[in-house]
Amino acid sequence: MKWIILIILLAVVALLAWIRLAPDDTARWHKLPEVAGNKDLEGGVMRRVQGDLAALDAIIRAEPRTQVLAGSVEEGMVTYITRSRVFGFPDYTTVAQRGGDLVIHARLRYGKSDMGVNKARVERWLAAMRQG
DSSP states (O other): OHHHHHHHHHHHHHHHHHHHHSOOOHHHHSOOOSOOSSEEETTEEEEEEEOOHHHHHHHHHTSTTEEEEEEETTTTEEEEEEEOTTTOOEEEEEEEEETTEEEEEEEESSSSOOTTHHHHHHHHHHHHHHHO
16 A cells, blocks of 8 residues: 555656646647637637737736746737646746737647636736736
């Protein structure tokens, strides 16, 4: 019985390590889908709103556990990784400037549903941008 518990514990630790340490494929995550309108997805959200990438970038960079994966404001597109507090699950958000609009695509990496976390985060960022 002790061996079974030890094996299960080691498997959980290995899974959590993989979630936190798995390499991020920039080519896969640093892009936008062809259709970029307002859409709620099972594991994320897409938004097209008026705004300035530099202003939103400052708000996003202030978000805890968030870092830039690729891109820059100067390039006109940035992809961010935001990790969950406890297990470190990564969510990817790509934001691109298209004229006077921002195209935003937030999505999860693992699983099928994010329980609305990406939508709530994006809506919070957009509210802060409108206020600020």
